Ligand SMILES: Nc1ncnc2c1ncn2[C@@H]1O[C@H](COP(=O)(O)OP(=O)(O)OP(=O)(O)O)[C@@H](O)[C@H]1O
């Protein structure tokens with residue numbers, strides 16, 4: 625097991641800069657989840673750590689050891705690829721144990737290792753098949769098995785659950801979490817799935833266009849996103865963004881949202897110092913759907929800071945546990961998360977509550993958090 629450091633790491637393919645000065649450091653035993661849109665450089669970053677690509681600039685260290693020039697096979701890293709390259713002419717069992725065999729692990733230990741991972745990954749009946757006789761999701765689990773039988777310093781997983789059906793995906797997510805808790809391994813894990821990112825990560829790195837946007841704990845990323853990109857990328861349904869102004873009335877700050885002659889005024893109970901420079905200016909008001917609900921009062925939940933306002937319901941999208949309720953404010957569609965028993969009805973007006981303790985404000989020009 626080991627810590628991992630990326631120090632000003634850059635990667636260019638010819639003239640195209642795919643990773644721009646990435647600084648990341650995780651401790652021994654951390655579970656780093658990398659997220660970001662397709663093409664932002666996640667797999668490239670894993671390839672650099674694994675040694676399958678060479679960094680154009682910067683330093684990669686495992687523990688105190690600089691590994692930029694260390695051969696991939698000497699890095700003691702196990703990687704599960706996005707494309708789960710399996711040996712086509714070997715059985716599943718052989719695919720999993722081949723690496724161990726090369727390293728001279730005894731027959732008995734190999735059998736035990738393969739039995740353990742096969743059980744964990746629910747692939748016991750498949751051990752004597754060839755990869756061509758497996759579904760995509762089964763192949764993916766075999767590729768994971770091949771990594772899990774080893775005892776590397778670092779595991780790299782590139783979307784290892786992307787081909788699994790919803791149920792198996794959730795099961796495997798729990799298994800990976802258990803495995804990490806049991807082994808305390810250092811893991812770098814790429815996913816598109818936000819729930820996976822939030823539930824698995826000790827820290828999340830959000831990337832866009834080869835630039836690290838934020839590197840923090842899941843809770844901080846969710847509650848205090850650095851910018852509008854991170855705020856919109858993490859969380860589902862996405863955070864609502866509303867053009868507003870920050871005003872001061874009777875010494876108290878408030879968010880004012882224009883609405884043809886009938887503005888919505890949402891007083892702030894408390895405000896960070898950084899808000900003061902924006903009084904009288906335009907801001908982007910960010911609020912997550914769950915902080916925008918049916919009418920509530922402060923006594924419903926101590927510590928919350930509810931402000932009520934009325935709005936017409938446009939569309940409802942019941943999900944079972946909640947009803948996503950679309951309202952229109954200042955020409956924009958806003959999603960509120962409402963309890964189904966409040967029965968929001970399209971076309972009718974309803975009172976909503978905004979929890980002002982859970983809001984974010986952004987600068988409309990820089991898109992950075994205020
Ligand atoms: N060998 C290469 N030569 C040139 N460009 C490359 C090469 N490998 C990757 N790229 C480019 O680098 C960028 C990042 O690719 P990468 O595979 O790291 O993205 P990703 O974040 O893993 O995306 P996805 O989520 O789709 O897997 C892309 O624009 C890709 O086209």
Ligand SMILES: [Mg+2]
Nearest residue numbers: 666667668706
């Ligand atoms: Mg990729």
